[in-house]
Structure formats: structure tokens, C-alpha cells
Amino acid sequence: MRFYARKFLRWIAAAVLILCYTLLMLLWQVDVPRSQVSQWSVSKDGVASASENNAKTRELFQERAPRSIQDLENENQKFKLRIPAQVTPTSKDILNNSTHSTNLDDLFISVKTTKNFHQSRLNVILRTWFVLAREQTYFFSDADDAAYSSKTRGHFINTNCSSSHNRKALCCKMSVEFDTFLESSKKWFCHFDDDNYVNVPRLLKLVQSYNPQEDWYLGKPSIRSPLEIISRYDKQQNISFWFATGGAGFCISRALALKMLPIASGGKFISIGEKIRLPDDVTMGYIIEHILQKKLTVIDLFHSHFEPMKFLKQENFVDQISFSYSRFGHEMNVLQIEGFDEKVDPTRFLSLHCHLFPNFSFCPS
Numbered sequence: 001m002r003f004y005a006r007k008f009l010r011w012i013a014a015a016v017l018i019l020c021y022t023l024l025m026l027l028w029q030v031d032v033p034r035s036q037v038s039q040w041s042v043s044k045d046g047v048a049s050a051s052e053n054n055a056k057t058r059e060l061f062q063e064r065a066p067r068s069i070q071d072l073e074n075e076n077q078k079f080k081l082r083i084p085a086q087v088t089p090t091s092k093d094i095l096n097n098s099t100h101s102t103n104l105d106d107l108f109i110s111v112k113t114t115k116n117f118h119q120s121r122l123n124v125i126l127r128t129w130f131v132l133a134r135e136q137t138y139f140f141s142d143a144d145d146a147a148y149s150s151k152t153r154g155h156f157i158n159t160n161c162s163s164s165h166n167r168k169a170l171c172c173k174m175s176v177e178f179d180t181f182l183e184s185s186k187k188w189f190c191h192f193d194d195d196n197y198v199n200v201p202r203l204l205k206l207v208q209s210y211n212p213q214e215d216w217y218l219g220k221p222s223i224r225s226p227l228e229i230i231s232r233y234d235k236q237q238n239i240s241f242w243f244a245t246g247g248a249g250f251c252i253s254r255a256l257a258l259k260m261l262p263i264a265s266g267g268k269f270i271s272i273g274e275k276i277r278l279p280d281d282v283t284m285g286y287i288i289e290h291i292l293q294k295k296l297t298v299i300d301l302f303h304s305h306f307e308p309m310k311f312l313k314q315e316n317f318v319d320q321i322s323f324s325y326s327r328f329g330h331e332m333n334v335l336q337i338e339g340f341d342e343k344v345d346p347t348r349f350l351s352l353h354c355h356l357f358p359n360f361s362f363c364p365s
Contacts, residue, residue: 102208104200107136108186110177112170112246113194114163115143121194126151127362128353132200138180139194140173167280171273174246174280179265182257187212190251195305197323197349198249199356206299206321207251215294216253219244220302227285229276242296243285248304249322250284259292309348310336317355325349339364 113122130137138155142163149156157180161172181189188207192198210216222245231237244250264272264287273283288294301319303312305326312320314337325347326333332346339351354363
């Protein structure tokens with residue numbers, strides 16, 4: 001009897017051991033981390049490999065930008081910082097601007113003037129082409145003028161620069177023009193002088209032919225060969241470059257302006273002008289052509305007072321972008337055009353405007 005009891009207990013003990021072993025095995029399989037199992041796969045030859053899963057993991061992480069880059073982008077949005085020019089636009093940016101569609105509101109048109117010419121030069125502009133681009137045109141002067149600030153609906157800026165016509169005063173105004181454009185969201189910066197008539201529709205048509213996300217410097221030189229100056233650092237070296245004459249007008253794309261930002265913004269434009277000892281339009285060409293190595297695209301449709309206006313044919317006026325005038329003693333350099341009496345219209349801008357836009361109320365029927 002005692003023998004059978006002892007044998008029964010042995011069977012019970014063996015069963016308990018087997019049961020405990022089975023439970024332990026089950027618990028071990030459950031406790032294996034799922035991530036540890038999933039990162040391995042078995043290849044066709046039975047060798048465990050993590051290559052395929054690791055590749056998928058890398059792809060997932062590559063789709064998300066590093067936190068530092070995301071934070072930088074967020075800060076740029078928060079403080080409206082401009083992206084440095086060397087940053088390559090994304091494919092989304094290129095896609096959105098692939099047609100580089102430009103409308104009138106994408107233009108920032110600046111007109112440089114001085115307090116001595118407010119009445120004699122601005123009135124004819126305000127009566128003619130300014131009406132076609134009120135919201136896009138700003139006047140940059142060297143004094144406050146409540147009357148013209150009202151006439152331009154606040155688009156009259158006192159640069160606090162000198163009213164003289166010397167190099168530093170000219171560069172000072174251009175510097176303020178450039179910085180004001182950078183503060184805007186406009187695609188094109190187009191500069192003109194207060195003795196220019198701007199054919200607004202033709203100007204718009206011009207910039208619509210170029211992509212503002214590319215580097216464009218559009219204008220017309222007044223010299224037949226590149227300007228040569230002696231390098232300040234190497235007296236044996238000559239620097240040569242083209243520049244667009246400010247008196248004819250020129251346009252700069254936003255992409256190019258952003259490349260100029262670290263060099264010319266915040267008053268640095270004035271310093272460069274002082275360094276090379278040349279006026280504003282030449283300084284602009286020096287920065288773009290020499291420092292940034294971007295070429296001037298010559299547009300013959302811009303015209304300054306350096307040109308004899310009488311040689312422009314009336315049938316071609318509609319295709320031109322800018323016109324000018326000047327006086328040499330008793331000789332007037334003006335357009336040859338029929339219209340108002342010369343005493344009423346000495347600049348010929350009223351007659352030109354009525355030729356281009358005959359439906360204006362002051363134009364003869």
C-alpha cells in the first residue's frame with residue numbers, strides 16, 4: 001500500500017513539473033517585446049535579417065525634418081524673417097510659381113525726388129501715370145510734405161536724407177527705397193526718377209516675362225562699354241561692370257533682392273557707395289554685377305534724359321516703358337508729339353498720356 005502511495009506522489013510531482021515548465025515557456029513568449037520581434041524578418045534561406053525593416057524605418061524618419069529645422073521655420077513665420085537667398089526653394093514653391101504669374105499688385109514702384117522738385121515735377125506724374133498705379137507707387141523725398149502725402153494717400157516717404165545731389169545723398173535715398181521694398185511682400189522692385197513717365201501696362205508686361213524667383217536685373221545702361229574702376233585692394237586690378245541708369249528706371253526681382261539683403265540692406269548700401277565713391281545707380285550695378293556676379297539684362301525700352309527724346313517715334317510710344325525730359329539752357333529735350341500747347345505741357349507728359357490713354361477726362365475729345 002505504501003508502495004502505491006509513493007508511486008502516485010511521483011506521478012503528481014512529475015505532472016506539476018511539466019505544467020510549471022509549460023507555463024514558464026508561455027510566459028517567456030508573451031514577455032518578448034513586440035518591437036524586438038518585428039525588427040527581424042526571415043529571409044528565403046532561413047537567415048534572420050533586419051535590412052528591409054531598417055530601410056522602412058529610415059524612410060519614415062527622412063520624411064520628417066529635424067526638430068531644429070522645424071523650429072527655425074516656425075521662428076521665421078513668427079517673426080516674418082526673410083529666408084536667406086542661398087536657401088533652395090522647395091519643389092512646392094517651384095510648382096506654385098512655375099507660371100510666375102505677376103499682376104500689378106506684385107510691383108513696388110519707387111520714385112526718387114527732392115523737396116525742390118515736388119511742385120514742378122510731381123504734379124504731372126500725379127495727374128498721369130500715377131493714377132494707373134496708385135497703390136503700387138511710393139515717392140521718396142528728403143522732407144515732409146503734408147500736401148503731397150495727402151495727394152498720394154500716404155505713399156510719400158521722408159527718407160531724412162540730404163536734399164543735395166551728391167553721391168551720399170543719392171545712395172541714402174536708394175538705400176531707403178531698397179529697404180522699404182524688402183519690408184513689403186512684392187515680387188518686383190522698380191525704381192524711377194521724378195523726371196520719368198512710366199508706361200504702367202508696358203512695365204507690367206515686361207516683368208510678366210520673367211520669373212521673380214530667379215535673379216533678374218532689368219534696365220538700360222547709358223554707356224557703350226562696361227564701367228571700369230580700380231580695385232581698392234589691388235591697385236593693379238581693374239574692376240569692370242555694367243549698371244542700369246537710374247534715370248531711365250530699372251527693375252530687380254525679389255530673388256535677387258534677397259541675395260543683396262546681407263550686403264546692401266540696413267544702410268549697408270550707403271557704405272558700399274562711399275567705398276567705391278560712385279552714385280546710387282552705379283553702386284547698384286557694382287553690387288549686382290561685381291559682388292554677386294549677376295548680369296544686367298538690357299531692356300532698350302527704358303529711356304532717360306541722356307537720350308534725345310525727339311528720336312523716339314510716336315507710333316512706337318505704346319511699346320516703350322519709360323520716357324524722360326530735360327532742359328539744356330533754352331533747349332528742351334522732350335518728345336516730339338502732337339497735343340497740348342508747350343506752355344501748358346512743357347514736359348510733353350500730358351500729351352503722351354492722352355496719346356496712350358485718350359479716355360482720361362483732361363484729354364481732348
